[in-house]
Amino acid sequence: MIDHDPTAVADAEASLDASHQDDPAFGPAFIDVDEWRESPVPHRYLHGGFEGTETRFVMYLPERETYSGRMVQELAGGVGGIEAHPPEYLEKLLRGAFHLGAFVVASNQGWILTPQHPGVGGPGLPEDLTILSHRASAQTARYAKSAAAELLGARPHHSYLMGASGGGARSVAGIEQVPGLWDGAVPIVMVNQHLAWHYWSVWGRAELALRHKREEITAAVDAGADPFSVLDTDEQRQCLSDLYQVGYPKGAEFLLNMGAAEWANWIPLIDPEYATDYWNLPGYAGEGRQPMRATGTVTQLIRASDPEASALMGPLGEGLRRLLPPERVVGARIDGDELTEDVIGCRFTVGEPGHEILRVCTVVDGDRIGFAEFNERPAPRVGQEITLDNTLEQAWAHYHRHIVDPQGPTMRRWASDGAPIWPQRPEDAESRAVLCALPTGRFDGKMIVVQSALDHLCPPLFAHEYVKSVRAWLTDGEDRIRLWILDNAQHGDPAPEHGIEPNLRFVRFHGISLQALEDLVAWVEDDVTPPTDTSYELDAWNRTLLPPTAGQRGGIQPLVSLVGPAAAVVGETVRFAAEVEVPPGTGSVVGAAWDLDGTGRFELKAQIKEPASHLTIDLEHCFTHPGTHVVVVRVASQRQADASDSVRLVENLARLQVRVTDGS
Incomplete structure (x- = not known):
C-alpha cells in the first residue's frame, strides 16, 4: 500500500x-x-x-x-x-x-x-x-x-493522452471536455461520432447484401477491375455504391466479413425508441410489415474444437478462429422452424430477464446456426427455446436514412433540395451515443491524429472531418493539429496469429503512433514543428486518395513501389525491384522483408548495409510451381536511422501479382 x-x-x-x-x-x-x-x-x-x-x-x-x-x-x-x-x-x-x-x-x-x-x-x-x-x-x-x-x-510537468478506435474518440473527448488536464493527445484510428452511426448503418446493410460477393469484389479490386461488374442485383450495386459514398476505402473490400451485423446491438442504447418507430411509423421502411421470426429449440451446442465448427466461424476470419479457446461455444443445432439464409443477421436473447445478452446469427448451415465472435459472451443452453428475429437487423440497416445532415458530404445522397428524404430521429439521438462526448473541434494543447487508409471501421474521412472542424474553430488550428494517414493499414495491427491474408495486405500502426507521441512531446514542450500532414484528396465518393510520391504525400510513412514481371515460367529467374522513399526529414529505411510463398511470415530479409532515405531493393527469384503468386515486400523506416529500434518503426508494403505457368 x-x-x-x-x-x-x-x-x-x-x-x-x-x-x-x-x-x-x-x-x-x-x-x-x-x-x-x-x-x-x-x-x-x-x-x-x-x-x-x-x-x-x-x-x-x-x-x-x-x-x-x-x-x-x-x-x-x-x-x-x-x-x-x-x-x-x-x-x-x-x-x-x-x-x-x-x-x-x-x-x-x-x-x-x-x-x-x-x-x-x-x-x-x-x-x-x-x-x-x-x-x-x-x-x-x-x-x-x-x-x-x-x-x-x-x-x-506534462501529460499526454493516446488511444485507438473508441479510445481515440475518448482521447479527443478528454482533451476537449477537461481542458488543462492533458497537454496533448494522439488519437489513433479515431471514431468521429458526427459520422459514425450513419456510416456504420450503411456498412451493416452492405455487409448483409454483399456477404456472398466479398471474394469476387476483392479479386476485382486487386486486379484493377470494376467491382460492380461482379455483382448480380440492383440491391448489391446500390449497397456497394452507398458504402463507397460514405467513405469506405477502396482496397478494404477484403474486410467485408459480416462483422457489422453485430453493431445492431447498439440500437437499444443509442436510440431506444427507434426500432419500435421503424416498424410502426409512416416514412420508415418497416411500416406495415412484421419482423421475420424463426423459433426453435437448442438441441446441441457446437464448440470451437468440434469438427462442424469451421463452417460456423467464417465471419471471424482464419486467424481469429485459431485464437478461440477450444471450449468456446460458436454455434448451435436448432430443432424447429426451417432455417434459411434470411435469418443471417437476426438476433436472439440469452440470459435472465433484465440481464439479457443479444447475440447475432452470422451463419446458417442446415439446421445449425453460427454466432461466433471473438469476445466471449454467454451461449444458449441445450433445451432452451430461442426466437431469431430481424427486428433490430432491419431497423439498423436503415438507420442511416433517419440521421441525415443534408450539408454533410457523406449524407447528401439521402437528402433532396437541402432536406432529408426520410423522417429524422430526435435531435438529441446523436448525443446519446455511448462511445464519448460529441467532438467540438475545440481544445487546449496539441494533437497528432493517426488514421489508417484502409480502415473499414473508421475510414480516413472520420479524421478528415474532425481536423477540418479544428481548423475552422481555432485561429491557430494549423499549428495545433496534424493528420498522418498510414497507407495499407487497417483498424488493427495484423499479427501472424491473425492469419495469412491480413499479414499480406496490411501493416502495423503502433510504430507510427509511438513516433507521433515522441513528436507530440517535442512539439508541446520545445515547439519543435512535427512533419507535415499527409497530403490527400477525396474523390467524388469521399474515398481518400494518396499522392504517388513521398515528397508529395508528406507525413512520415515510407512509400514503396514494386516493379517486376506480370507473368513468369516455372524455373525462370525473374527480378523484382522495390523503390523505397521516405518523406524528407522523417527518417531512413532500416528494414525490408519479402514474402514470396504466401505464408505471411516475411522470412526473407533484405540486407540494408546503410540506412538511407531513398533505396532500391532488388530480388531475384525462381517460382517452382504454376499459379497466381502474390509477391509482397514490407519495408520500415526509423527517424534516427536506428535499425535496432523495434518500437518506433513506420511500415509500408507493396504487392504484385505474378501469373506463373509451366511453359506448356
Whole structure:
C-alpha cells in the first residue's frame, strides 16, 4: 500500500484549477497490487481503483532515475471495460513511454468488462455515460499525477493522452471536455461520432447484401477491375455504391466479413425508441410489415474444437478462429422452424430477464446456426427455446436514412433540395451515443491524429472531418493539429496469429503512433514543428486518395513501389525491384522483408548495409510451381536511422501479382 503525505498532496491540489479537482462521483483511490515486474520490461506495477465505483486503473512506473516528469495515459478501444494490455503491445507502449521519461497509466474507463456484462447488447456500461466518455479517465489522471509525486518524486510537468478506435474518440473527448488536464493527445484510428452511426448503418446493410460477393469484389479490386461488374442485383450495386459514398476505402473490400451485423446491438442504447418507430411509423421502411421470426429449440451446442465448427466461424476470419479457446461455444443445432439464409443477421436473447445478452446469427448451415465472435459472451443452453428475429437487423440497416445532415458530404445522397428524404430521429439521438462526448473541434494543447487508409471501421474521412472542424474553430488550428494517414493499414495491427491474408495486405500502426507521441512531446514542450500532414484528396465518393510520391504525400510513412514481371515460367529467374522513399526529414529505411510463398511470415530479409532515405531493393527469384503468386515486400523506416529500434518503426508494403505457368 502507498503511504500518502496528506499535507504535500493537499498543497499540490490547492494550486490547481477546477478541472484538476476530484470528481465527487469517485470515492478515495485504493491500491491493491504494488509489485516490481521484470516483464515485458522492468517496471513497478500498481493496480487499484476508486472506492464505491467500478473504475479500475493500472500504473506502470519506470525506474526512478529515468523518470523525466511526464505521464502517458493510454485509453483502450471499443467501449473500454478492461485496464490490462496484451503483452506485445504493452512492451512497445512501455518502451516508447519510458524512452520519453514517462510513466504510463490506464484504466477500464469506468466499468468492468465480463461475458455477462459486455456493454453492447447487454448490461455493463455506466448509467451515466459521461463516466465512460471522459470522467473516469480524468479522475484516473488526477490520482496518477498526485501519486507520482510520492512514487517518483515529482508530479508530471506534462501529460499526454493516446488511444485507438473508441479510445481515440475518448482521447479527443478528454482533451476537449477537461481542458488543462492533458497537454496533448494522439488519437489513433479515431471514431468521429458526427459520422459514425450513419456510416456504420450503411456498412451493416452492405455487409448483409454483399456477404456472398466479398471474394469476387476483392479479386476485382486487386486486379484493377470494376467491382460492380461482379455483382448480380440492383440491391448489391446500390449497397456497394452507398458504402463507397460514405467513405469506405477502396482496397478494404477484403474486410467485408459480416462483422457489422453485430453493431445492431447498439440500437437499444443509442436510440431506444427507434426500432419500435421503424416498424410502426409512416416514412420508415418497416411500416406495415412484421419482423421475420424463426423459433426453435437448442438441441446441441457446437464448440470451437468440434469438427462442424469451421463452417460456423467464417465471419471471424482464419486467424481469429485459431485464437478461440477450444471450449468456446460458436454455434448451435436448432430443432424447429426451417432455417434459411434470411435469418443471417437476426438476433436472439440469452440470459435472465433484465440481464439479457443479444447475440447475432452470422451463419446458417442446415439446421445449425453460427454466432461466433471473438469476445466471449454467454451461449444458449441445450433445451432452451430461442426466437431469431430481424427486428433490430432491419431497423439498423436503415438507420442511416433517419440521421441525415443534408450539408454533410457523406449524407447528401439521402437528402433532396437541402432536406432529408426520410423522417429524422430526435435531435438529441446523436448525443446519446455511448462511445464519448460529441467532438467540438475545440481544445487546449496539441494533437497528432493517426488514421489508417484502409480502415473499414473508421475510414480516413472520420479524421478528415474532425481536423477540418479544428481548423475552422481555432485561429491557430494549423499549428495545433496534424493528420498522418498510414497507407495499407487497417483498424488493427495484423499479427501472424491473425492469419495469412491480413499479414499480406496490411501493416502495423503502433510504430507510427509511438513516433507521433515522441513528436507530440517535442512539439508541446520545445515547439519543435512535427512533419507535415499527409497530403490527400477525396474523390467524388469521399474515398481518400494518396499522392504517388513521398515528397508529395508528406507525413512520415515510407512509400514503396514494386516493379517486376506480370507473368513468369516455372524455373525462370525473374527480378523484382522495390523503390523505397521516405518523406524528407522523417527518417531512413532500416528494414525490408519479402514474402514470396504466401505464408505471411516475411522470412526473407533484405540486407540494408546503410540506412538511407531513398533505396532500391532488388530480388531475384525462381517460382517452382504454376499459379497466381502474390509477391509482397514490407519495408520500415526509423527517424534516427536506428535499425535496432523495434518500437518506433513506420511500415509500408507493396504487392504484385505474378501469373506463373509451366511453359506448356
